[in-house]
Amino acid sequence: VPLDIKMHNEEKDFSFEGLPEWVPQAAAVAKLWREGTPYVPCPIEEPARLQDAxxxxxxxxxxxxxxxxxxxxxxxxxxxxxxxxxxxxxxxxxxxxxxxxxxxxxxxxxxxxxxxxxxxxxxxxxxxxxxxxxxxxxxxxxxxxxxxxxxxxxxxxxxxxxxxxxxxxxxxxxxxxxxxxxxxxxxxxxxxxxxxxxxxxxxxxxxxxxxxxxxxxxxxxTIPFGKRGKVENGKIVEKIEYKPYQILPVCGKYQDWLLPDPAEFYCCLFRTMGRLAAWDKVGRYASFLGNADKWDEATYLQMTRFGRASSTTKLKEMTQQTIGKMLDTGIDYLTNVVNRLVPEHMKDKAVLNKIKEELVEMSPYFQDMSNYFQMSNTDYTAAMHANLQADNAYFWRNEYGDLACGVLDWGGFARMPFAMNFMGCLSGADPEVMAAHEEGIIQCFIDEYYRCGGPKISLEEMLMRYRLSYITFVYDSTQWIERDIYKQMPKSEIATLTGVLDDRFQAAFRVRCRTMTVINSFTYYHARGYFKRIFDEWSWGRGMYYLTEYK
Structure with missing residues (x-):
């Protein structure tokens, strides 16, 4: 059924006349969301460029x-x-x-x-x-x-x-x-x-x-981002009123402190990702991506497990040694280079060594938990934006005050496991925000995924898949220290940074992003304290069928 697009909201006595052409449709979509009504795609005319190019x-x-x-x-x-x-x-x-x-x-x-x-x-x-x-x-x-x-x-x-x-x-x-x-x-x-x-x-x-x-x-x-209020010491101290459907100020990557309520913005992003994924499940992007595959875990294991190559104990040991050295680089970075940016408790060598020990122990199975297993059920894979952080979206509030967003930057758009894309979005979130709102944020995705045509999936299952991916994400964050950070700014200069709000740190885009990923991932891993237990329970149970065999 086509959207019921109107030029006036009688309930709010709000007119859409004179607003950008996308606004009436966005208002109609928001109405369906408020009502809990399904929002599924209708046929649409192809742009002429598709025939000409x-x-x-x-x-x-x-x-x-x-x-x-x-x-x-x-x-x-x-x-x-x-x-x-x-x-x-x-x-x-x-x-x-x-x-x-x-x-x-x-x-x-x-x-x-x-x-x-x-x-x-x-x-x-x-x-x-x-x-x-x-x-x-x-x-x-x-x-x-x-x-x-x-x-x-x-x-x-x-x-x-x-x-x-x-x-x-x-x-x-x-x-x-x-x-x-x-x-x-x-x-x-x-x-x-x-x-x-x-x-x-x-x-x-x-x-x-x-x-x-x-x-x-x-x-x-050009997206007409609104003017940001004056910023002092990491806080916006000038309040600016924005009209309904006025685009809010841009928020840079790893600058969530510019957002009035980061959790609200992440919930908005996750609803948007859920909607995007759901429409893939009803064939919206088939002309671009082809028809989507469909299987459950039992079928997947039948297709993939037989004949899966084993590996050697020697390679297992080499993997653990390599991972250990990379984590040592990360620990050195946290304790000796960016120590003024790191929470005090995350400079404790005992804390960091425990994280290293756990990650090294799990490292022979990183690919099993973050790649092989994540593809095991197509209900948990769909077309996804690769990196939907706040800087790749633009936000507005409607006449009800509800937050919504449009999406930018489509590099890497493809079908992939949800957990991988959650990493691309949440890697910039402060650990405190994630600790308080992780389940609620992911539930926003699940609800919108189902409402807009996707299958009903389990929060417990989605969290487990996400947390298994997070384990490898902590290690992955350290590889960029040598590969990118030190190429962008000398190690000796980074060591003089006075804090996260140091102008030099905020100005060095890639240094800021890569560094905050390392700090956030180690901090969150420690704060939650359950990642090794989650891996153990999974690997001793249903996960045993996905683990590489070492001989």
């Missing part, structure tokens, strides 16, 4: 030297066949500018053929460092354009995302372009899927990727 070309793995040389070129994209700018300066140049934007928007079907972009008034690159750094996976810029004929459905404030220049950021560029295909799926998703989602996302204008160079570009509307 060529398929995404296969990814090409480039060696560092090849990536350095090829990425300097402006070659045509594989879907629309247009060359495209790779820097803010090029966007403003005569080679591109308004004429190129017109061609791009015509090709993508987002601008009528009898209309054109007549001026590019602004092309401003966003900061890659600083308190308000705009993420860590790509460069971004704002565009202000003027059309020959303005239309209510056209945005003049646009947002452009594109990869780092290899010459300036070789490590960051290699991570997203050289090791695996991170860029292609995000571009393909933006092109072919965003109109199918059960929530708003930034309106699409153009995208393309060149496989020969690994260069890509994505242009959407």
């Amino acid at each position: 060529k398929p995404l070309a296969p990814w090409k793995k480039l060696k560092p030297k090849e990536l350095k040389e090829m990425s300097k070129q402006n070659l045509p994209g594989c879907m629309f066949g247009l060359p495209f700018p790779k820097t803010c300066g090029e966007m403003k140049s005569e080679e591109f500018g308004p004429e190129w934007l017109t061609k791009a928007f015509h090709a993508a079907g987002t601008l009528a053929k009898d209309n054109r972009v007549v001026a590019l008034h602004r092309a401003k690159e966003l900061d890659v460092a600083g308190f308000d750094a705009a993420g860590g996976a790509a460069m971004k810029m704002f565009l202000t354009v003027e059309y020959e004929r303005q239309d209510p459905g056209l945005h003049t404030e646009l947002f452009c995302k594109y990869p780092y220049l290899y010459e300036e950021y070789p490590t960051s560029r290699s991570e997203v372009s050289a090791y695996n295909d991170v860029d292609g799926p995000e571009i393909n998703c933006a092109m072919r899927l965003v109109h199918l989602f059960p929530f708003p996302t930034a309106k699409f204008y153009f995208c393309d990727v060149c496989r020969e160079t690994t260069n890509w570009i994505l242009i959407t509307e």
Whole structure:
């Protein structure tokens, strides 16, 4: 049944006239949620661009030297066949500018053929460092354009995302372009899927990727984030009133202290993830992802367990030694490098050594509990956003004061176990928030997943799967110390940081994110105190069928 979209809420005597075009639909969706009524998809007309664009070309793995040389070129994209700018300066140049934007928007079907972009008034690159750094996976810029004929459905404030220049950021560029295909799926998703989602996302204008160079570009509307109140000593001290459906201020990654009530925002994110997953279960994304598989644990074990290779005791010992060394790096980081950022009780060597001992003991089975087992029941897997933290969403309150959100940044969108994606969202949450609200947050996902068409799943089972994944997550957090943190900032300088609110720490986006992941994961593991027991109970029971055999 199509949504009952109205332009006026009689109950609240609230009009949607003059508000953005997504608001009436968001209000209709919120009404279903308040009533507990199912929200399932209806057929929708395909955008014309899906007929006009060529398929995404296969990814090409480039060696560092090849990536350095090829990425300097402006070659045509594989879907629309247009060359495209790779820097803010090029966007403003005569080679591109308004004429190129017109061609791009015509090709993508987002601008009528009898209309054109007549001026590019602004092309401003966003900061890659600083308190308000705009993420860590790509460069971004704002565009202000003027059309020959303005239309209510056209945005003049646009947002452009594109990869780092290899010459300036070789490590960051290699991570997203050289090791695996991170860029292609995000571009393909933006092109072919965003109109199918059960929530708003930034309106699409153009995208393309060149496989020969690994260069890509994505242009959407700019989300008009509200003004943040004045911040002092980690708290917002200036209260600003926001109107219904006004986009709330942006919250950076690992900056939950900017949120008035972090748990409320995580509940909102988890309801949104539940809705996204549910619509996969009713076939909404089949044209993009194919038909979903379906099996239970018994069927899964029949399919996978027979002939599963055993391993050797020697490899088990080597795994434990490697994990132990990595955890030693993490312990050294917590106690000797970022010790001023770490809670006092988490500097206790006895506490940290106990965590290490437990993780080393469980480490031969990390893949079993976080990968093999997590795929055992398709009720607990679906299409998911890979990293839905608060910085990848935009929030508003409706006329009832209820919080809702739209979603951004679709890199890594795929079918995967829920527990993996919960990590991508909750890794930025403060341990105190998680200790108080973990079950309630996950229950929000379960309820919305069921209401919007997914199967009814168990909170107890979901928590167990999530907690088994968390065990490996603690170890995984330490691998980025040598691989990334020390490459972004010298160890000697990190050791001089005075606290989480140190300007240098907040300004160093990747250092901040990686470091807080280590601190949060170790702190939460210790605070809960039950992870080893959960593993033992699982491995002695139903988990025994998933454990690698060592001989």
